[in-house]
Amino acid sequence: MKNKKSRNTQGMRQWKKFKRNKMAVIALIVLGILIFASAFAPLLTSYDPEAISLTERTLAPSKTHLLGTDKVGRDVFTRLLYGGRISILIGLTGALGGAIIGAALGCLGGYFGGLLDRFLLRLSELFTTFPQTILVLILVAFMGQGVWNLFIVFWCTGWMGTYRMTRAKILSLREETYVLACQAFGISNRSIMFRHILPNAAGPVIVNITLSTAGYVLQESALSFLGLGVPSSTPTWGNIFNAAKALDVVQAYPWLWLAPGIAISLFVLSVNIIGDGLRDALDPNQ
Amino acid sequence: MKDDIILQVENLHTGFLVDNVPLEAVSGVSFSLKAGRVLGVVGESGCGKSVTAHSIMQLLPKYGRITEGSITYTRATGEKIEIQKLRRTGNQMRQIRGKEISMIFQDPMSSLNPVYPIGDQIAENIREHEKVTKREALDRARKLLEDLEIPSAAERLGDYPHQFSGGMKQRVMIAIAMACNPRILIADEPTTALDVTIQAQIIALMKKLQREHGTSIMMITHNMGLVAEMADEIAVMYMGRIVEYGSIRQVMKSPAHPYTQGLLKAVPVLGMKKDRLYSIKGSTPSLVDRPAGCEFASRCEYATEACRQVPRAVEVEPGHQVRCWNYKEATDNG
Amino acid sequence: MADVILELQDVQKYYPIVKGAFHQVVGHVKAVDGVSLTLNRGETLGLVGESGCGKTTLGKCIVGLHEATGGKILYTLNDEKRDLLSMNKKERFAMKRRIQMVFQDPYSSLNPSQTILQAFDEPMQIHGIGKTRTERIERIAQLLETVQLPADYMNRFPHEFSGGQRQRICIARAMCVNPETLVCDEPVSALDVSIQAQILNLMKDLQQEKNLTYVFIAHDLSVVEFMSDWVAVMYLGRVVEYARASELYRRPSHPYTQALLSAVPIPDVDVKKDQIILEGDVPSPAHPPRGCRFHPRCWKCQERCKCEDPALSELKDAQGHCVACFYPD
Numbered sequence: 001m002k003n004k005k006s007r008n009t010q011g012m013r014q015w016k017k018f019k020r021n022k023m024a025v026i027a028l029i030v031l032g033i034l035i036f037a038s039a040f041a042p043l044l045t046s047y048d049p050e051a052i053s054l055t056e057r058t059l060a061p062s063k064t065h066l067l068g069t070d071k072v073g074r075d076v077f078t079r080l081l082y083g084g085r086i087s088i089l090i091g092l093t094g095a096l097g098g099a100i101i102g103a104a105l106g107c108l109g110g111y112f113g114g115l116l117d118r119f120l121l122r123l124s125e126l127f128t129t130f131p132q133t134i135l136v137l138i139l140v141a142f143m144g145q146g147v148w149n150l151f152i153v154f155w156c157t158g159w160m161g162t163y164r165m166t167r168a169k170i171l172s173l174r175e176e177t178y179v180l181a182c183q184a185f186g187i188s189n190r191s192i193m194f195r196h197i198l199p200n201a202a203g204p205v206i207v208n209i210t211l212s213t214a215g216y217v218l219q220e221s222a223l224s225f226l227g228l229g230v231p232s233s234t235p236t237w238g239n240i241f242n243a244a245k246a247l248d249v250v251q252a253y254p255w256l257w258l259a260p261g262i263a264i265s266l267f268v269l270s271v272n273i274i275g276d277g278l279r280d281a282l283d284p285n286q
Numbered sequence: 287m288k289d290d291i292i293l294q295v296e297n298l299h300t301g302f303l304v305d306n307v308p309l310e311a312v313s314g315v316s317f318s319l320k321a322g323r324v325l326g327v328v329g330e331s332g333c334g335k336s337v338t339a340h341s342i343m344q345l346l347p348k349y350g351r352i353t354e355g356s357i358t359y360t361r362a363t364g365e366k367i368e369i370q371k372l373r374r375t376g377n378q379m380r381q382i383r384g385k386e387i388s389m390i391f392q393d394p395m396s397s398l399n400p401v402y403p404i405g406d407q408i409a410e411n412i413r414e415h416e417k418v419t420k421r422e423a424l425d426r427a428r429k430l431l432e433d434l435e436i437p438s439a440a441e442r443l444g445d446y447p448h449q450f451s452g453g454m455k456q457r458v459m460i461a462i463a464m465a466c467n468p469r470i471l472i473a474d475e476p477t478t479a480l481d482v483t484i485q486a487q488i489i490a491l492m493k494k495l496q497r498e499h500g501t502s503i504m505m506i507t508h509n510m511g512l513v514a515e516m517a518d519e520i521a522v523m524y525m526g527r528i529v530e531y532g533s534i535r536q537v538m539k540s541p542a543h544p545y546t547q548g549l550l551k552a553v554p555v556l557g558m559k560k561d562r563l564y565s566i567k568g569s570t571p572s573l574v575d576r577p578a579g580c581e582f583a584s585r586c587e588y589a590t591e592a593c594r595q596v597p598r599a600v601e602v603e604p605g606h607q608v609r610c611w612n613y614k615e616a617t618d619n620g
Numbered sequence: 621m622a623d624v625i626l627e628l629q630d631v632q633k634y635y636p637i638v639k640g641a642f643h644q645v646v647g648h649v650k651a652v653d654g655v656s657l658t659l660n661r662g663e664t665l666g667l668v669g670e671s672g673c674g675k676t677t678l679g680k681c682i683v684g685l686h687e688a689t690g691g692k693i694l695y696t697l698n699d700e701k702r703d704l705l706s707m708n709k710k711e712r713f714a715m716k717r718r719i720q721m722v723f724q725d726p727y728s729s730l731n732p733s734q735t736i737l738q739a740f741d742e743p744m745q746i747h748g749i750g751k752t753r754t755e756r757i758e759r760i761a762q763l764l765e766t767v768q769l770p771a772d773y774m775n776r777f778p779h780e781f782s783g784g785q786r787q788r789i790c791i792a793r794a795m796c797v798n799p800e801t802l803v804c805d806e807p808v809s810a811l812d813v814s815i816q817a818q819i820l821n822l823m824k825d826l827q828q829e830k831n832l833t834y835v836f837i838a839h840d841l842s843v844v845e846f847m848s849d850w851v852a853v854m855y856l857g858r859v860v861e862y863a864r865a866s867e868l869y870r871r872p873s874h875p876y877t878q879a880l881l882s883a884v885p886i887p888d889v890d891v892k893k894d895q896i897i898l899e900g901d902v903p904s905p906a907h908p909p910r911g912c913r914f915h916p917r918c919w920k921c922q923e924r925c926k927c928e929d930p931a932l933s934e935l936k937d938a939q940g941h942c943v944a945c946f947y948p949d
Contacts, residue, residue, distance in 0.1 A: 177728040178731045180721075184684070184716065185747070185797065186712075186713045187742060195742075196734070330812035453901055454901070481671055482880055483879055487897055487899075508812070509885060511885025511886050513887070515886075539890075548814060549813055552816065553816075553817070553842070553887060554843050556841065556845060556881065556884055557869060558846075563820055564817065565821055566817070
């Protein structure tokens, strides 16, 4: 609370800069609608996402079923909304977790250097070379399919990018004179690292989070498509898409794959554009 | 006498587009550079001295443009060329730039390409402008380095920039600039990044080259001492205008503009034994909100009502011009 | 009797040069190699020399930003001389209140993402200055006023200020813990000429007002002459000449000092002096020359200079004027 006023002014300045970027504002609105619709899914649709209705199989979009129904008669619009909940959650949590681990390790390594830094660098190389699909297979074999598998996989394999970026940024920021000034006052290393240096490195980290959020939504679809992700009964954008993999579906029932496809594309695109906007807005030197 | 003028800049205006707002960095600069003489251009950061030099070289960034005025270069043949009319990357400009007018920059560390040996870099400039074989060019490069008192020049031709110290790199830069024996050398803060003793070496060298080749030098600096040592004439710039212009003796001995007076009094001089320095109050206004009228008025001791109008250049004595309404009061008190 | 506040005894700062996969130490860069100096309370010691002479490293050793590898840095605390290098962590932290530093580059000395208030608040908090936030804000306002800036600037960000204003802010920030000694590392060399004068005057005023002791590091000899009571000229990690400022500038005795002084351009067309142009560059501090370190560039070099290293010793006819040369003028 104590620095509320000044933080606000800085926030305002960044928000103003962000607002100047028209594309980013549009993307933010699109993303807002997607998140809002998923969060309030029960208010927007009366169907049950998992209710099978054999009398209403593969219906084309109509007034009763806005985006039609799938091969077992589930309402696609409803599944899309409910699916968004899990897909976005997986994307965000995966990216945030990885980013937190990466940023923390990057800070430690970059600031202190020496043996710790060299160890972390080797560790990140080890993780980079570890094949993700095999890790998923192992986890699925031990724990069965589930959302948690994806979290663990994304956290374990997703921190290296942020780590490298944070480390590189900290290595250069560490040489800034204001860090020396802090040391001359005897300010603790922890405070220098997290209060003085990290905020100046936050721009690229946040951009990275948005980019990997988009990436994880795609990966979730891919893994679910391979049957390694979320169980197919639970609706996610990947699973809905997954249901449309047969050739006859692709040709005859385009709404089954078009709808989730567009949802995923819109989400990924808007998140990326927001990331770009944030990068410009958060750069303290501009 | 008029024939002696090798470069004539008349009412030069150079502007930049920043966030689609046009800013004028140089507004109405006029001066002339005489053959074989040294003109010192003095001013603080942002006064437009480097922009003037870049305008002459047509090296302005993409969003920078000469909006008005003329830059007339007189060739050895007597042919007059209006530089501002040439295309930046056109043939004629490329012929002039580097061959007839060349430039050295402030930072020798970043002006050389780190991946080529310096011999190649010097030779390249020679071969760009003259039809010689690579061997001949390298031979000339070696001679140049010898002229610049670089020890064991022949062996050092194959060395890379990182193997040279700062002072040596600046010598190499001078060698590149002098490679085609240019008629005008523009030196933009050539010694600012160097230590005092190295600065003395470089300045001595530049004087020697100037004597031997009769090159005209336009020396851009913020250091009044260097100008006093090098220059024959001096132009003091403030916010894109020349506020005082004259021979070095006229300006240094009887500065008429309050800003020139302030600059001279504000620098501690060896052996001056003073307890306080004179200081010009405030700081240079930003180009974005350029004050109407005389730009220096807000910092000036002698400011009056008249200063709301932009002052015109008046002649104090022959060849000594000042852009100030109240220069008489300033000269009497200063 | 002068009141000695800081005494350096044979201070050394060696950096190991490491090579190979196992980081073996193959040699040392002797950035500061045996410097002994004393400094009185309320006076200014000027450290001059060219880049790489170790003046900044020495300054950082005094502030505690670098750990000196040898010698003693004695500081007078309540009439008792204490060695900074043998202090424990807590005592060292307390010393940060007494010795502060002003840095060269005002543009990178302030954190771009913090307001001035934030930049001042944390050091004051950790050193227990001003119990409440209101008290601290009041003090920051006062500090800004002493450097002639309006108090409401404290809610602004560094990018809103010019170089001169930033350097004022940096000076005020160093003052926020009420230090006795200020190590100023080239505080004006990044500033424009007209702004330099303002900052130098301000620093002189502050010194008188608060009886501050300055270690003033600069490469510009005229600025050092203006600021200092005592001047030490450094070359390759050593002090080559040390004297009262008036004495040193009147009668420079080490050839290097003479060369330095003669190299300074004077803004006066009538002064024509004999310049001593030194040959060559400063050698690398990793491989300093044998004997007198200045001998390869010295025009008075004798056989003796090539093998023997002259010690800093007082001139016979001038008290307190020390020179490290066998053949001083």
